[in-house]
Amino acid sequence: MPPVVHPPAAAPLTYGSYLRLGELLALQTPLTHSRHEPVFIAVHQCIEILWKAAVHLNDRALADLAARRLDGVPRALAQVCGIIDETTATSKLLEGLTPLDFAEFRDALGSASGAQSQQYHLLEKQSGFSRVGHDATVPTLRAAFLGLLVDEGITAAAHWAPSIGLQSAPVDCGPIAALLPLYRDPALTRAARIADALFDYDNALANFRWHHYQLVQRLIGSAPGTAGTRGLDYLAQTLRLRLFPELTALRAGLVQGATR
């Protein structure tokens, strides 16, 4: 059993004291009288808490991958996917607002924007997406997966980019041929299950980005964002982003019977 982190409280625990609901529920402080702002705040806060949980679970998955404790990794990644899917569903609650509803309090946000979300950027970084070039000091799912492939005999993976950026080149046929054994060699089944989980993970983040794009389109159309970006144009840059493009290329190889 994991060690106890906090000493037992003097008073018996209750639902509210355990979850610290007094503090948590005091943290919603709308800046306007708009009846839509409390929902806007609740949605963002819920998502930030869920992203924090996803980052925590990713840390565990990364540690297990590094120690080659592979059996639990697909389940841990599936949990993270479930969390990311939940953030997508939660963000859709804002589809209940009209542009006029949002306009009631948007000006009060000033330059505050989801683009400043540290949890989201942590999640991106952990996944292997980097906007500023590869940082070898941060363990990422992408780098850990490539390391696993190399250990499993797919040595070409040592030459694949350890992180993905906005300008990453499309994957050529090389990775396809090198990766084919992943789904063809029964000795690689465990690594293949992890590849499946990472493909789902990639999809979950892509779904979030796509639904967010649609939400922005619904609520502000082509207006600039509060962070000063070109809004939809800025967000469109990541719509086709794949953290593991080789796993997409591999699928083409499998259905086209690539042998190179």
Ligand code: HEM
């Ligand atoms: C009224 C609903 C929303 C609108 C109109 C909106 C609008 C935008 C816009 C225009 C941007 C681009 C940056 C900027 O100039 O501000 C952005 C970025 C972002 N938003 Fe939202 N957003 C909404 C809801 C959400 C929700 C619910 C979340 C989740 C907590 C979220 C998280 C983010 C993140 C993480 C980015 C950065 C994305 C990136 O840099 O690729 N947004 N948002």
